Amino acid sequence: SQQGEEDPQALSIQEGENATMNCSYKTSINNLQWYRQNSGRGLVHLILIRSNEREKHSGRLRVTLDTSKKSSSLLITASRAADTASYFCATGTFEYQGGKLIFGQGTELSVKP
Amino acid sequence: SAVISQKPSRDICQRGTSLTIQCQVDSQVTMMFWYRQQPGQSLTLIATANQGSEATYESGFVIDKFPISRPNLTFSTLTVSNMSPEDSSIYLCSVGERDTNYGYTFGSGTRLTVV
Numbered sequence A: 001s002q003q004g005e006e007d008p009q010a011l012s013i014q015e016g017e018n019a020t021m022n023c024s025y026k027t028s029i030n031n032l033q034w035y036r037q038n039s040g041r042g043l044v045h046l047i048l049i050r051s052n053e054r055e056k057h058s059g060r061l062r063v064t065l066d067t068s069k070k071s072s073s074l075l076i077t078a079s080r081a082a083d084t085a086s087y088f089c090a091t092g093t094f095e096y097q098g099g100k101l102i103f104g105q106g107t108e109l110s111v112k113p
Numbered sequence B: 001s002a003v004i005s006q007k008p009s010r011d012i013c014q015r016g017t018s019l020t021i022q023c024q025v026d027s028q029v030t031m032m033f034w035y036r037q038q039p040g041q042s043l044t045l046i047a048t049a050n051q052g053s054e055a056t057y058e059s060g061f062v063i064d065k066f067p068i069s070r071p072n073l074t075f076s077t078l079t080v081s082n083m084s085p086e087d088s089s090i091y092l093c094s095v096g097e098r099d100t101n102y103g104y105t106f107g108s109g110t111r112l113t114v115v
Helices: none
Strands: A010-014 A019-024 A031-037 A043-050 A055-058 A061-066 A071-076 A085-092 A101-103 A107-112 B004-007 B010-013 B019-025 B031-037 B043-050 B068-072 B075-080 B089-096 B110-114
Touching (some): A031 A071, A043 A055, A043 A071, B031 B075, B043 B068
Parallel strands (some): A010 A107, B010 B110
Antiparallel strands (some): A031 A043, A031 A085, B068 B075
């Protein structure tokens, strides 16, 4: 079953603009991860934030986590055409569910040159 | 992080036949996961495969339809049995360890079309 919702489902922006994607989840978590998928191929891990962290940065990526609202956001700054892909959040509750990840619905990002 | 080789990358199969998908990991891992991604959808976990024990299936997935083998710590197979067009999806394997900062690694996926 899916963990929660992501919004928007699709996002179209111009190169150089920032892109923000949101993810909500339903259960208590140990961590939340963001992945990118190009053209229906394998997923690439972008960033992981633990339940005791509120914000994390990696290059042009910024992730926030609000456990009280059970939500997270992914910000991609200064977007590039190469950022065009589907982005998924995934939650991990390792201590209780044997390490599996539960994925959100995903956001399809299109960055126009 | 681990590197996964997943085969085949794509296949077109006849209704009623079976397809076995293989994942080979370049290091020993405790847990392997199999996901299904239906067209235009997100990933749904099929089962968790641990070496030396039977796979644990998620609700809606059964062993008769998706038998899984895990003969050692670097290899696993997923079979899609008695296929129908509804089984047309991308199937992905994944490996990960508890308490990792590096996320999970995914195979490149198998795009299955059942005709």
